[in-house]
Amino acid sequence: MKVLVIVGSSRGKGNTYKVTKQLEEKIKELGDVEFKYLFLKETNLEQCRGCFTCVTRGEHLCPIKDDRAKIEEQMLNSDGVIFASPVYVYNITALMKNFIDRFGYVSHRPLFFNQSAMAVTTSSGGGIKETLNYLESIILSWGFNFVYKLGVITHPYLIHTPRYTDEIENNINKAARIFYNSLKTKERKSPGLGYLIQFRMMRIHAIDTKEYFTADYKYYKEKGLLDRGKKYFIDSKINIFKNMFAGMIEKLIIRSMSKSLS
Known part of the structure; x- marks a missing residue:
């Protein structure tokens, strides 16, 4: 089984990446799963120009020629996709928002009904709930079988305390089990x-x-x-x-x- 992790952090391998790597380790303990990471900061994905052509006439007519189509193919060829973005001022990063904007047509014409998905976010304090809820709404509108939201507070005051470290580990273990089972069984939730x-x-x-x-x-x-x-x-x-x-x-x-x- 193949999992694509889309990382929207401007830092690249910061706290969100570290949490996702922990999640990867736990998932691999459950079965044979191949992980691939897509760092948006290193990806040739230009800023959306807001022309609306992809929505009205088709994404193939988008005037921007970059890696958008390749990324779509990567998602389609995966069994699961993990959307990972730290909280930047109570929401996703600009990199992740542009990624979502470039795939705006998928909210009109969903594509990813054969893929499971989950969202991961980290924050030093607030904004986790808002960020995860936003990602969930977008991912569901794209057709994914959305199965879990994982939010981790990474404030230095908490991150090194044994009690909170255990709580993080338990949450990651739970997320790993749920996501892995969705990959394995292919069972979809009934649409709300x-x-x-x-x-x-x-x-x-x-x-x-x-x-x-x-x-x-x-x-x-x-x-x-x-x-x-x-x-x-x-x-x-x-x-x-x-x-x-x-x-x-x-x-x-x-x-x-x-x-x-x-």
Whole structure:
């Protein structure tokens, strides 16, 4: 099994990298897993220009020619991806944010349904919850099977105390077990209500704006997702009541749009 670690630290091999290496060691104790590290500070990934072309017409028409497509291929060829970013002023780093911006089209056209993912962050104090929650929302919108959030406070006052060191080790052990099991079993979590509604809203959007968002419409059409019977991007176990509620929301949106156009 192959795991790609995407490191968004400006330092490269700082605290976040060290925590991820500890996680790697624990995962390798559980089975045969190959790790590869992608340091964004060393990657040819130019800053997003905000032209929106990747979203509307397709990522292949992006005017920037760098390693974006190669990184996408690396993620697709992995069984799991770990997104690792330290906290910079209560959120991810600029490097990680630009990485996410460059893959903005994937939130419209999810790709990574066969990959597990988790998020890792470190901080000397605050911002861990906000950073992990943000990463989780992005990773889920890209189609990943998101399984765990690992946050570690690395303040010098705490990091060398035995009690806190034991707590960190326990958290890393737990993260390793959960992530490894997701790689091994390939079992996906059932999509939550919010993502069932999001799927239906994105489908409505793709149909209603097909002349402008041509890439989205093509994605939904080629994958057979324009069929109203489709409940989600992929076949998955879906709670019947959540599905019914998402369907009701979809009908209300369509009805509201019809009235506004009449």
